[in-house]
Each structure stands twice: as C-alpha cells, then as structure tokens.
Amino acid sequence: MEVLAIIPARGGSKGIPRKNVLPLAGKPLIAHSIHAALAATRVTRVVVSTDDPEIAAVAKQYGAEVLMRPDELAGDIARSEDALLHVLEELERAEAYRPDAIAFLQCTSPLTDSDDIDGTLAALDTQQADSALAVVPFHYFLWSQQADGSADGINHDKSFRLMRQQRQPEFVETGAVYAMRTEGFRTAGFRFFGKTVMHEIPVEHWQEIDEPADFRIAEERMARMARQRPARTARTALPARIAALVMDFDGVLTDDRLFVSTSGEESVACSRSDGMGIEMLRKAGLAMTVISKEQNAVVAARCQKLKLECSHGIDTKLPLFRRWLEERGIGIADAIYIGNDINDLPCMEAAGCAVAPADAHPAALAAADIVLEHSGGRGAIRELADMLIASGRIAATQG
Template identity: 45%
Template sequence: MAEPHPEPHDVAVAIIPARGGSKGLPGKNLMRLGGVSLVGRAVAAARAARSVGTIIVTTDDEEIARVARAAGAEVVDRPADLAGDAATSESALLHALDERYAHAGDAPPVTLFIQATSPFIDPSDLDAAVARVASHEADSVFAAVESHAFLWRAAGDGAVFGANHDAAVRRRRQDREPEFRETGAFTAMRTAGFRAARHRFFGRIAPQLVPALHGVDIDTAADLVVAKALVELIDRPAAAIDVDAVVTDFDGVHTDDTAWVDTDGRELVRVSRSDGQGVARLRAAEVPVLVLSAEENPVVAARAAKLRVEVLQGVRDKGPVLAEWAAARGIPLERIAYLGNDVGDLPALALVGWPVAVADAVPAVREAARVVLEARGGAGAVRELAELVLAARPGAPAQNPSPRTEHEGALA
C-alpha cells in the first residue's frame, strides 16, 4: 500500500546551526537587525514556512539557546568538538538529526539547512525549495542568485585571465547563459540522501533563485552595514504585534517632545486623545501598560494617572528597571513591546521582543526598532501601536472606525 502523503507542515525539519564563537564578527548570531536577532530572524522564517514542522537550533551557547527557545525553536546542545572553527555545518546537522530522531526513519523526508547569518529569507522560497526535493525534482536545492558577472582569476605572475569568459570576446549579457551564485541562506536536502552522502550537495543539485537583495550573508562588519541599509526596504510592515505587555517612554512618545513653560516654571505638554483611547483599549483587553520615563516632572505621573496605567519615572537606566518590572509580573521580555524615540530608550529596546520607534525617532532608535510607526510622537503613535497589539488578539473590542486625533493639555 502506498504511503500517505505527509501533511504540509510535516514535510521538512529545519535545522539552524548557530554557534557562539565567531572570530570574524564576534557574537554575530545574536546581533540584532531590524530589532530582531539573526538567529531569531532565521527561526521566524522557518516558522512562517508551510512545509516546516520541527525547527531545531543547534548551538553551544546558552544565550543563543535561550533566544532560540523564546523564538519558538527546539534546541540541541552542540558538543565542543562540533563547535570549533574547523567543524563543518554538515557535522552539526547530522548530530542534530541523530539527537532529535531516535530512528533514521522518524525524520521528515526533507532536511532544510537554514543559515542564521542570512537575514532576508522569504518563507515562500523555503517552501519552494522543499517542494522541489519532496517532488523528486532534485535531491539538493540551494539558495542562489543569478550572475552574469565577468570573473577573473590570478595567473600566478600578477596577471589575470578570464575564469568564465574569453577576454577577447565580450558577449552581451543576453547572449550569455546565467551562472548561479550560492547565497548560503538555505539548502533543502532529501534526508536519507544527506545522511548517506554526509554532505549537503549530492545527487541531482538545483538552484532555488531568490531576489538579489535577499542574497546578503553577514560575515563581516561591512556585510552588517549593507544589511542595516536594506532592512527597512525589505522587511514588511507588521500587520500585528503579538505581545503580553506594552511599555512606553513619555516625552517624545506620548508628547511631541516639546513643552510650554509658564512664568512660575511649570511645564505643560500636549498629548493625544487618540493615544488615550488606544491605552483604554489595551486596558479593556487586559494588556498591561507601563510608562517608563527618565523625566522627573509630575506631569508624567499626572498623565499616567489619567490613563490609569503604571508609571515609573526618574529612571536613568531603563534596561534593568524594565527587566525587574517584567520579572516581577512573570512577563517574558520577548513578549513585551517597548515604544521609544531617543537614545535613552536604547537599553530597553535591546531587551524586548518588539522594539518599536515613533516615526520621528532619532536614527539610532529607528535602527534598533523592529517596527517604525507611521505616527510621530504625541500624534497618535501610542494609538497606532495599540491597534497593532490588539490586531493579534481576536477577542479584543472592535477598532473604532475614526480614531480621534485631538490633543489635550496636561498640567504639572
């Protein structure tokens, strides 16, 4: 009797090697791009692929393991002899398969090797590669971009010669067959064939073409600069933010970062009624909200009291204070959205799963953010974040069709 076809999510196991040591770019697997660690981005891509069931991160590093589990992956502890500079990716993959599956036949038919240092993986490309292996079109399918580049090779005497072309015949691009540059982002392999060959390239090998902008692999500081320049262009705007709590700065978030000062030195700030409505909707959905501010002026506490949310002010180092607040309430930092606008917010942004910036945030905050809002501080940014959070909670009250944008004054 023919074997039943596996369900889409049972077709492939995704394995992401992410060791702690890296001499070229120390700690690179935990570096954040678009507000998400590189290993977290790899796990997210695998989770979004329909064909992937189990996701495994194989690592020798405790922090990478913690981040991987928080992102939704299983973790296989990689022994030291498979985590050195000389160890191959294949050795880590084979070890992970052996550790995860008691019998070779228990593993899914396709093994998907995903590289954490390739930050722009489209889940649809993963599914396409897996499908080509599962349908027996190929045994090994690797991520690639087309290349029509003229390559030159050193001749040994200081001169060079054409490696893939005749230097005397410069044919037009359209007259040359394309070559394929391996990006390293992923390789889909028939599991049984990979176990037998013990190498990712075996049998019938085929490229899976991906967009050229997705071909970035972060191995050096220069690669990281390129990726940072591309991230806002490539990452899609978030349609929803699934978190358990919302924490915001005050000045420049609830306000436009300006203040009126009267002759007695009292400060008045302008805040958005729309933001107030957003906070009210979060409260109705039982989402904890905290205002965390460096400002000592009583205006902060007054506004928090009006909104009926917790407030901690006069806080100079927001990271430890936020971590303590979250731990006291049993809320994982990965399940918190933090909204900021200036450099004082960077320690908090670096801790949470969803670092968010207002539209007019300083460049360093925009770079650290996973989401940059369309609204400016004091002009609906908190409401915009609230709606994104509520969009991930089906039981939340329906969104008002026309959010109010009037402002009100708060007096210290």
C-alpha cells in the same frame, strides 16, 4: 511533508567575536534567521545547534528549540553537515523523530526571509529533487591568473565578448538556504547529492555577515527595504479568516507608563474605549488573550476586569502563543498579534497579521503589517476592534 529547519551557530567566531548574538536592527543576529524560519509555512520545527550557552538562551528567547552540540563538532574546522547529522541523530534517539526533509539555514544571512526558505523547499518538493539551494543570478566575467602571470577567462572566452542576453545564465550560491531530503542526506553526509535544483531569491536578500562593516551595511539595506515595502491596507493585511487576537499588555492596553504611590503600589493608565472595543470583539465571538512579560498584579487585575484570559511574567512569548492557538485548533495564519516592543517581535513575525500602536518601538513598527493611528492605552485596541468588525472576517471560536 515534515520539515525540520536547523540553524547551526557556533560560539567561537574568530572574525567577529560573539557575532551570532551581536545586535542587528534591534535584535541579535541569529534572531533574524529564527524569525524567518518560524514564519516559513513549509517549516514545521526550528532547532538551533550550538555549543554556546548564550546563543542557546537567545535562541530560546526568540522561539527556537536548542540542541547543544559536543565540542568536537564546534571547532574551526568542524563541518556544518556534522552538526546537522548530530541534530537528526539526537532527535531520533530521544523522540523517534524523523523529518522528511531539512532546511539548513545560515544565521550569518540575516536578510533571508520566509519566502526564500519556502521557495527553496518548494523547489525540492515540486521538482522531485534530492537537494536544493538558494541562488542569485550572476552576470559578471571571472578571470584566473596563470602560472606565468597572464590572465585567462574562466566563464568566458577572452577573445570574444558575448552580450549578457547571449550568455548561458549563471548563478551564485548565496549560502543562506539549503534543503535536503533527510534519508539521502544521511547517506551522502553532504548537502549536495542526487538531483540538485536551484531557487532564485532577490539579490537584495543576499548578504553574508563576515566583517564588522557588514552589520552597518545590513542595517542600511533593511531600513531601505522597509521604506520600499508597499503600504498594506487593512483589507490586504488582515487574514481572510480572523480567529484570534493576542495582545501584549504594557504599551498596548496601557500607555506604557507606570505610576508608583508613596506606599509602593503600582498602577497604570488604560482607555475605557479600549475596554469597549474588547467587549465588542467578545460579542463577535473572537478568541482573545493577553501575554505579558510583566510580572505584576495590575496586569491580572485589569484583564480580570475586561474578562480576558491572561498570562503574565512570560519572558519568551512565542511558544505560549503557539500552544494557546493549538489548544483551540486555531492556525497561526488566522491569528492577529498586537505588540509594541522588541520582545513582541517573534510573535509579530509568526502571526498571520502583526499590528503595532502608533507609538511602538521602531523595530515593532517595522515588523507590523498594520500600524494604528492611536497609541497604546489611548484607543489603539478600540481602533483595531472597529477595523476587525468592519472587515466582516471574524470567525467565532468561542461558545
């Protein structure tokens, strides 16, 4: 099923100005939704709909496509559904593109993860529904105030208090994920139509960013969830089939220092043992490349020495990462990405396995499936090479 994920993001937030691009846990708010969508296995394409050039630039940086929407679809009373329909119409007009379903994601729900998206889409598919939404269980008693000032129960009889086990299960719409069959949505013009089903997500993933304090609360919850995440061994974290290794350069193949001579020539510090690790992986037949943000001759020179493919001066790495894999017929789930800083996060979150050196930025460490014992430029790649060869999972892809 061809699934298009659409993330509407207006520039004119009134409650928190510039909310969608404000930093949360080391990256812009909207980047969290983009990363979750890119990592969802049921999503085949991710588009951000916006009226704002800064949001557009950030969305592209973190790997999403962008469609600019007209001003009349970006006002305070503009419907999200109209932005979704605009994306569908523009893609059909420009590319004759008609997805089977769409996933409507809210960028103000940064705790949403790829499983929440995949689960909602799976409910749509397996239950043969027309529309679906992400929910959390609700066990509270609701009250309303009557015209005479008295209170009355909404979801319960106030004269008889049932225990939780005796009550009919109730659920709250999280506002984070919606899924719709495209043709039915075009006809209905609203997110709920036909047979609607629910997908229950973890309560800890439910949070809307509406007030300034919500940023602090979300960061605290993210940090807590990261600490509680079960430790993964190399055996459980590595893909069952390892077909590619993609590397950042500075902070991975180097120790992240730059030396400048009196004549202005630049040099970096690398590890000979890392070079041996790369040679071992080459002999094992593993496809490898380097994607670096740095526009520096030293990057190309070192990669040429190591007989590595290299692309440098790349500000937005994820599109190149995906294209490089596609050209070689390698699925992203079979690829390992090793990075050390926030510009590596989109690739780390999309890859089948994300690896970080011991001295990586905290955001990269949190995103990593495997954190190495060695630092960048000081044996990290050799440690990873030994790990991959010992796993016995390398699938030779080079002739």
